[in-house]
Amino acid sequence: MGKGIFLSKAVAVTCVVAAIGAAATIIALSVVFAQEKSKNEALSSSTASPNTIPPVSTTPSTPKEPWDHYRLPHSLAPVSYNVTLWPRLKPDANGLYIFTGHSVVVFRCVKETDLIIIHSNKLNLTKFEGHLAKLTGLNGATAPGLKTSWLEIPTQFLVLQLNSPLQAGSSYELFTDFVGELADDLGGFYRSEYLEDGEKKVVATTQMQPTDARKAFPCFDEPAMKAVFHMTLIHPPETVALSNSISYDPVNVTRDGHSLFQTAFEPTKIMSTYLLAFVVCEFTFTTTNTTEEVLIRIWARRKAIEEGHGNYALEKTGPILKFFEHYYNSSYPLKKSDQIALPDFSAGAMENWGLITYRETALLYNPGVSSNGDKEWVATVISHELAHMWFGNLVTTRWWNDLWLNEGFATYVSYLGADYAEPNWNMKDLIVLNEVIGVMGVDALVSSHPLSSKEEDVMRPEQISELFDSITYSKGGSVLRMLSEFLTEDVFSRGLQTYLKEFQYSNAVYTDLWKHLQMAVAESSIVLPHSVEVIMNRWILQMGFPVVTIDTKTGNISQKHFLLNPDSVVNRPSEFNYEWFVPVTWINTGGAEQSYWLLDKEATNINMSLGANEWLVANINMTGFYRVNYDTENWESLLAKLSTKHQDIPVINRAQLIDDAFNLARAKMVSTTLALRTTKFLDKEVEYMPWETARRNLNYFFLMFDRSEVYGPMQAYLKKQVTPLFNHFKELTVNWTKIPESHTDQYNQVNAISMACSTGVEGCKELTTGWFREWMKNPSLNKISPNLKYTVYCSAIAAGGVDEWDFAWSMFKNATIASEADKLMSALACTKQPWLLNRYLEYCLDPAKIRKQDATSTIITIASNAIGQPLAWDFVRAKWNHIFNDYGGGSFSFGGLINGLTKRFASEFDLKQLKDFKEDNAGQFGSATAALEQALERTEANMQWMAVNKDEVLNWFNSETSPL
Template sequence: MGKRFYISISVAVTCLVVATGVLAIIIALSVMYAHERSKNLQSLPTSAERSSTSTASTTPSSPKGPWEYYRLPQTLSPVHYNITLWPRLKPNADDLYIFTGNSRVAFRCVSQTDLILIHSNKLNLSMFDGFHAKLKGLAGAAAPTLKKTWLEVPTQYLVVHLNDPLQPGSVYELYTEFVGELLDDLGGFYRSEYFEDGIKKVVATTQMQPTDARKAFPCFDEPAMKAVFHMTLIHPQGTVALSNAMNYDPVNITVNGESLIQTSFEPTEIMSTYLLAFVVCDFAYIGTNPDADVLIRIWARRKATEEGQGKYALETTGHILGFYKNYYNSSYPLKKSDQIALSDFSAGAMENWGLITYRETALLYNPGVSSNGDKEWVAIVISHELAHMWFGNLVTMRWWNDLWLNEGFATYVSYLGADYAEPSWNMKDLIVLNEITDVMAMDASAHSHPLSTKEEEILKPEQINQLFDTITYSKGAAILRMLSDFITETVFSKGLHTYLEEFKYNTTSYKDLWKHLQMAVDKAGISLPHSVEVIMNRWILQMGFPVVTIDTQTGKITQKHFLLDPESVVDRPSEFNYEWFVPVTWIKTGGSEQHQSTTYWLLNKEDTNTELVLGDAEWLVANINMMGFYRVNYDEGNWERLIAKLSSSHQDIPVINRAQIIDDAFSLAKANIANTTLALRTTTFLNKEVEYMPWQTARKNLNYFFHMFGCSEVYGPMKAYIRKQVTPLFLYYKDLTLNWTKMPDKHTDQYNQINAISLACSTGVEGCRELASGWFKEWMNNPAVNNINANLKSTVYCNAIAAGGDEEWDFVWKMYKNATIASEADKLMHALSCTKEPWLLNRYLQYCLDPEKIRKQDVSFTFIYIAQNPIGQPLAWDFIRSNWDYIFNEYGRGSISFGSIIYGLTERFSSEFDYKQLKLFKEEVGARLDSAAAIIEHVLERTKANMNWVALNKKPLSDWLISQTSKIL
């Protein structure tokens, strides 16, 4: 059992008496709910309905009332909440899962007002003498009487209009009672379901970020409206209740003959509503010693816990918490860190303070079954969420326009924490592949967006939701990594310490962070061309990034806003005219000597630096280890020297820069800045390369060629060229693993082994398909024993399904439905999309609309997996369009990401027909695009760029490939 906190018998009795009264109200509310659900829970009252209280009045149409604005007025400030909730884990007579509850929120009046605006969404509020709430004064304050109350649907408010104004400095308490539905929509207070030993089990859990706390109880649901929360949960016998703070001793209670448990929790630290969490389940846990400074517990389904799937998370959490304590020079702020793996969860994880919620794949790891990649994902996600315990939770962004400050920071330092926990993995390098190169492709669009915008540009919940994208997370991480590099990691860490100390339990904006980093820079005596704020504002207040072009003959260096589509029009203005202050570094070699530069600042659109002239040096490569967020182009002579060096002695160039040369060249070719043949020539050395980063970068970029030409006559030469390049790698790993009987020791070698087999099988390297099919057949013949290497399962499963028919597909489907390890289920789910049979893909698409077959949290991934299959892409696109209304209505409440689906389904679009189909789709769905509205503009731009690129490059690409492969065709 975990550590408990005990209270006196008198306090326990008092709690029981109060609970009995509360329960009587809750029971009455639950009875009422069945009759009210058929109505719109938040239907907008007419003027007459709004006037049905003590004083007749109408709502003026102009000017707007405060309730018509999406931001709360700054007239009230919450102090603390007392919330009691009772989720039902069994359906009622109407087959509905509900929760009932009440809330008392104490708030201070900041400036005189006769209005209380508090968020409430999809809650059926009880009425008291014709009003939706009760109000009383605290600490001697007299509460005004209520004039009228109503629910304002568009802005999601409970509006309380008073007869007299509240007085500044006085504290009041608003009391509400409510009923809500415990839906499976993965937002607010929702339910998750799973089967264990053939028994269906229900979990009541939460996901409040960004604006769904208001679906669980009325609250001031903005990040700056921090308060203390006192939680009480009523739940069935045999279950446990968890929340942000440690629980008091549970109390057994009886209501109408039903034996229940009431669990109350210590008050939380002062925090934002979106970080509140509570769970009712019958999970088990493993944990640290209850007497430890910080109690760590890993919660999961009982069978998962018994199988030891939480052990790695427990071990890693301890290491990473220790790292952050030193990194921030600040102790962990809470007594405990509960982490819980949920069967249904929309995000990867959520940093609720003291109760972090995860997808099972992000927290659970089973050695021998889970892969190396699964293990890395667990470490990275845990590290990301624990980083938030200080940066985001202790100190919080003031408003969602600075979301990048939370998420970009946590993404960057998650690699530092994971590197500390697993020092042999080289995680500080892998951030380049995992975050930076991918986000550069997104940010090179004319429809990208700045990291930080003005508050007034982000108001509605759907606008807030759109910010949870790769720009916010990955670009935010990239520019903070760049900043940490040019001021040094030590100085960066010291600035964070003073920042956290000054603003703990408060909210900030990015300017506060710049101020503290500047203080650390000044103290360290580091010289910069401008202040941290002036430099960094160029990177966060305008979208995009530059391509830096270096002429090694003259030393001329220029910068220009890099766009993948050179014909696109940038209509978003920038006060900086799309110029950046760019920290440029480079390596120059001549003979056996290698010279590494200090940072040179490119402060204008062009400059000349004689140090960039090659002279007697052989070659120059800029942006050492890709620490800067920019692309690099060179004069033709230096490109030729780099390609020659890669062909003769590629190890002389650092491994990250070998990957960077490939990525920059391909990106420049897509933007028509460099020749496509130049980009392809940067891959000719790969038949001698065995490192993961260059191979993975090449694979990602060559995949674009397959998307563009996969159904054309260019496909054959492309396949032959990759087969030629990957064959030595395939044979290298065959020898390294003693004919595939052991696993490579090095973390990145385990990844590159996957590349070797995957590319070899897909391009027809002799012996590869037989190897994969043989492993798979052994498993089919004995389903109880799966001897396929965990790292190779995804590749083997996919190749076997692609080569097989319905027998193989049905076998994998059965294994998927019976899988008890989430990471294994994910691999099987992906493999099902690899079939070449259209009818099986269509059946799989139909399964996506049945939550009993494909969980709502997995629908986005499944659609995208199917679209990655050349045969499945048109099927998935037609299916989505045909079923858009149904999908939007059933899944459009946070269950899936419409933006990621549209982005994934249209990656192959490269024709005029595709472009017209996209425009037609945009017109048809209109407002029902939800969070995909911004993505579809990017996709239209990408499609137009693809059309132009294919027209220009098809012939030269084909000619070059044929010249490289003519001897082997």
Template sequence: MRACACVTEHRQTDRQTASWEKVSTSVKGAGAVATIIALSVVYSQEKAKNNPTSPTDAPATDAPATDAPTTDTPTVTTPAPSNEPWDKYRLPKSLVPEHYNVTLWPRLTPDETGLYVFTGDSSVQFNCTEDTDLILIHSNKLNYFKHAGHLAVLTSVSPGVEAPAIRSSWLQPETQYLVLQLHSKLLKNHRYQLWTNFTGELADDLGGFYRSEYMEDGQKKVVATTQMQPTDARKAFPCFDEPAMKAFFDITLIHDRGTVALSNGREKESTNVTRDGWEVQQTVFETTEKMSTYLLAFIVSEFGYIGNMTDNVLIRIFARKPAIDAGQGDYALNKTGTILKFFEQYYSSEYPLPKSDQIALPDFNAGAMENWGLITYRETALLYDEKFSSNGNKERIATIIAHELAHMWFGNLVTLRWWNDLWLNEGFASYVEYLGAHEAEPDWNVKDLIVLNDVHRVFAVDALASSHPLSSREVDIQKPAQISELFDAISYSKGASVLRMLSDFLTEDVFKEGLKTYLKEFAFGNAVYTDLWKHLQTAVDANASAVGLKDSVEDIMNTWVLQMGFPVVTINTTTGALSQKHFLLDPDSIVTALSPYNYEWIVPIRWMMNGAKPQEPYWLRKKSATHDAMKTSQWLLANLDVVGYYRVNYDDENWNRLVDALNTDHKVIPVINRAQLVDDTFNLARAKIIPTVLALRTTEYLNKERDYMPWSSAIGNLDFFYLMFDRSEVYGPMQKYLQRKVTDLFYHYGNLTDTWKTVPDKHMDQYNQVNAISLACRTGLDECQTLVKNWFKQWMTSKKNTIHANLRSTVYCNAIAAGGAEEWQFAWEQFENATIASEAEKLRSALACTKQPWLLNRYLEYTLDPDRIRKQDATSTIVYIANNVVGQPLAWDFVRDRWSYIFSEYGGGSFSFSNLINGVTKRFSTEFELKQLKQFKEENSDVGFGSGTLAVDQSIERTIANMKWIADNKQSVLEWFHSAVNR
């Protein structure tokens, strides 16, 4: 799953509107009394239809059911706390599923109570691996029809063996089980089958089997769709919902005639049938490959599609019919085959399925989800319209398709045994997505962008004392909320960064050789991350002369995987001395987490001197060492192309030589390393390792810089200065300095584009054009502000939008910031009427740029109204508002005041809560704000923070660090900017 931009920071200035990739898996309170009462009406009706032989049997709700005679209102008992198997979150190993048969019937119209429901029945055949008189199977928010007084029917599949009678059955809501106690034991090495008949709500909660809604031709349309990862398959049907519990699945969907049904398998047959008096369609799908429950998908919709065949694989793109008719699926269709073929070659393994369906959903909690054979996407992650979509939108589509297709092998064919190794699954896909996108668009140089998007991004999180290692202990990850918390920047971006480093020092050919044998051995099974290390080691041993490793792959990588953080490597060019130290943004923070390696890493160092060819890699294995080859009076640059996951510091003389090189002839330093020098110095300064004024000196040359990556690095790091100083007297001289630096870039792109009539040809230049306009307007350059206001006013007047798609995000934002209620209302109406998802995203972000507090407060209220702002977008919209210096205190007050409601309605298990908490607190830098944050944590401890639990502690740590940084740096920074603008 590509989760967010995320968890995800926005990759380019133009991508303020890129959708949140770790957003809400919100949970609607189906256990609430009103909902239970309403559902009981539906269940009574369905009971009469589906269970005529048991007229008194009613479905059980998510509460333990007694063994007493059943009534329409089951008796509810609450067992006393115990250490019984059903009180544990992990399944026992006694039962192993082999084959499921699942039939589901979603109702796309509400019943008389206004509820959308689905009904279904499911049978699972399982093998008993040890004698047991207990069956535990996951179930959450499902309601069961009773049969002979129990919630399931148990039969034997093994000849001559009878199934034990069920003694008692109930639902255990806390651990999400259907529990069956038996009168006698299931026998080892025999097979049994469990059948259930159930119903549930097709809610709009973005998890499990849920509904998505959209308008078409003035009519509301409903889609029944799924999101199972990580633990929501149990909301659709009872199942052994753990990744290692792989099985085969036969799926049948009952659906309205005229709708289209999809699932993981290829359609086997679809026939018109009559079910309970309804004229419906029944679609049966081919048996899946052996797979995990979290990769299941089933969808019923009125969507259209386009498709083609690529090497005997059927590729189809599904979306709303108007989107398909407008050609918005064409780009995805054209690139999917290319990327799929690339990964077949990369893995040396054929795509294991006969089809690859991809579908764009109006409501979806992540960026995309790698369901095997039926990948689901947000509309912005799959649909491209040349008139409305920017080059950033286009790149996002290419990289996310590559990310999800990479999972078809790495994650789906071979699945990690438990969620504690999620980092390898998501980190790997987050690395190779750049390789797949490069294959699709070789002229973009997209592989370089991993440094900005992932390496630099995750450095900010991993430099906190409250960070965590890539790999957790299995025993520490038990509850669904703990699993959801793993879907963070560490798993995705640090995982990608260290795997890229590994591929580099092994060489890509050796890396691919290890992957090939790993996938072959564990195909259709499960593995742990050390299994990959073993296969890579075998490949290394077979190519020993070419690789030349002195340490084993496992020894090297465990230093990066089993301890949090990363080192700063210091090189003294006068003596040749090297040292490494755990890098912390706040050097005074106390690291309580123990490290098995005492915060030492085995560090591969690629380096060069004075622009000459790269030297032989050097391995730093201890806290300190000496390498005479690094003694020099010329400039020395380490971590070439930032393939290593570490920062670099130098002696003062070498820093001065590097800054002089930037000012004299910046192109002698590779472009990625120019971005690195800026990022390293600003962060080393925050950690009090070098003076802040040294970091500022790396920006002096920027008026001569025309490349995107260094500019993006500078803007990203200076954003911290904005956060810390846009409410202080530093702001004025800082604005003047940055305006002076960006003015040449602004005019450069004005000239290059014939006074803004066109866009540059090169991908990176298109991004940097956006940087030029964004920073020039932000710093108050009159020509820029006049330009964007005129463009926006022309749109308002003529009702014809001629602003290029690349520039819309920054133009909208700056024009709305400079305007008032009229501009805001116009943009809101355009947002409400937008039919292109990427255009709606740009407007949704830009609406948060207004400087009018009353408009921002109104917008905040809109975020909790799903008719105005979709649930999937609520938390990211609040963060957009918090990014605005005017909106930040409003957003913070709003979140504090509404936390209980936001948390319950928008999802305790949501992936987006860490983004929300970090987003509304990242400007905090005062004692008063720290007190408020601590109070917020204390007052809501009973409500909880879900996937944002760690983010609360990180925000407290970051606030303390910000306070110290301002105290130490404010005066010197003020003096430096004053001096710089007067030079």
């Protein structure tokens, strides 16, 4: 899944078409759903029709029965499914959208058992002769009779007890008939809505990962339970039906007096349930030359396609697919690659095999409106999802505890694919900013977690959802990048190729990949100090990472577990005692590159080839996942070099020096003054990566001090540093009339204007508010450069009042391009008016105003505003039950919500409120549980840092801004 982002007519079952379409059943079951929505779990059997049973638990009192566990028994193995679904795109008399369907699963009995346990969640199942399913023997096998059947709600199982055992080696088929709600909850089979020419349109679509295929039909919903899927969709004639496979020609059918289409699809490849996808919509598509071996189509709202918003995705999909075919030495295994942009989608994208689903912002690009950041997002998300077509889909991890391997790998190679598609963007460098630096801040907390967990520690759906975090994606990608670097990319890819060949259409665990990479090493000239498995287990089986300290005077190198709060207690044991095998690299004054494997806590007398007054910078291009500290003399030499000729140090390492120094200072390993001194050369720096790293680190100072007396001198210092950058881009763009040519220059122009306006650089605010006023005078003509839109909108809304806010809100509601709507939605949080921010918070929980997919991110944006943070915190606490229940406690965005709300917390009062929040809502945090613990830890660390550093920081900023 992207950030941080998922049949044959001949075997169609037709004997129960009448049961599926029965109007009485539908009406009765819609009443059941109405009651479910009002949280009445104790449904009366009289509510439903006589042929249905409501989803109530009849859990036997005996604990630890097979159905009490969250994992399926290993007694049955699915072979194929034949699923027919009919989504209703209009509400019924109760205002509910539903779908009806039936499913046949063919399975093999692996081990004799008198139980059938299969996943089913939020489905109302039809009863047949008193039972919730029908069982038939195949190939001469006799099906036992059903003793009893029920839905086990806590573990989301349909349980069938049999009168006699199924026989090992025999095959059977299980038939179910059901009704489900086509809800707007963004999970399973759900609905998305949009307006076109003033008319509401409904899309029926899916998001199965990780555990929601069971909401669409009963299934063995675990990644190792692979099967072949035969899908059939019944839909209105004005719509098109899509699924993972190529469709057969639709046929006309009549159901309940409605003339409909029935579209069947070719059987899928053998695959996991979470990769299944199907969509019914009124979209259209753009496609490549149909003579290509693989049919590539970009689907979206009709107007978006007609206006060319899918053209960029279409242009880049083919080349990226070819890149991965070469990288994996494996042809794309399907006939088609459909990619579809959905108005409502919880992740960035989902790697469904053959039908990749996206948020509109992750697939559609409009050159006149979208920024180059939007364009990069489209390229990298497409690359991420296409990487999964092999690594994740063709070969799938056995269980969710290895999710890091799937998502971390796709994160890393997405930059390789995007670099191939856009070779002038320096994408292989930008991974440092986008993934490595950010996740180090999370992994430096004692509340972090290892990349790989034990299977038994990841059982419940909310535990699985909790793994979709920055550790899994960004740290996973970072350590695999490090591995590829010390193996070389050629050896790394050759290991991947044999791994994919051995495990294609099957499942694997991370040690299988290590084995194949080791085989590739054995065939190369690469010399490693230990096997790939021994080296990498230290990076994935224990949380955190080391800080490597280099003493250039003695040649000593040492390592220790890096923690932002060195006084915090690490409660998570590690068999490796928080030591790593570290590939240390460095360059010195003369530019010579050297390397050394640090295999213990300390190594002595390493020859670093340094003369007097020379410098050394380690971790070349930040390929290693570690921080670096130096002796005082080397730090001073590096600072001197930055102040005189900073270009002698590679640009990534200039960024790294800033980031390492600030984080080392927070960990009390160097002085805060030293960290601040790494920013002094910025008045001569024009490159994006050092500036962006400095901006992020100084943002922490603003979070801590923007309500104190430090704020003024800090603003004055940053104004002094950014003024030359602002003037540089004013000259480069010929007084803001041109767009810089370089991809990263375009990003840094945004930084220049944003920081200049926020610190009061002369002429900046007048520039942005002037552009915004021009737009307000003529709303149909927006001349603001796409790259600068968010910055201009935010600056003008912050400087203005209700008129500016209401204008932006009107433009947001009328925006037809998702990337433009996103910029306005974020900029609306920049206002300084508390009443407007409070009104905006209320809008966040009204899906008619802010889509559910955007609610948490909008609240986070409001909380990033110093005025909005306490308002957002109070709002979320007051509404937590509603947010948790209606916006999905299993959603992995919940961790981001807690993190965003609490970033400024740095006082005893903040800590107490956070502890009270935890206590008041115990058991109601779902996928935000770990984020809450991280927030508590970060708050305590912030309190300590403030107490120690406030006076020193104030004095330094005063000294740097006072007249000589």
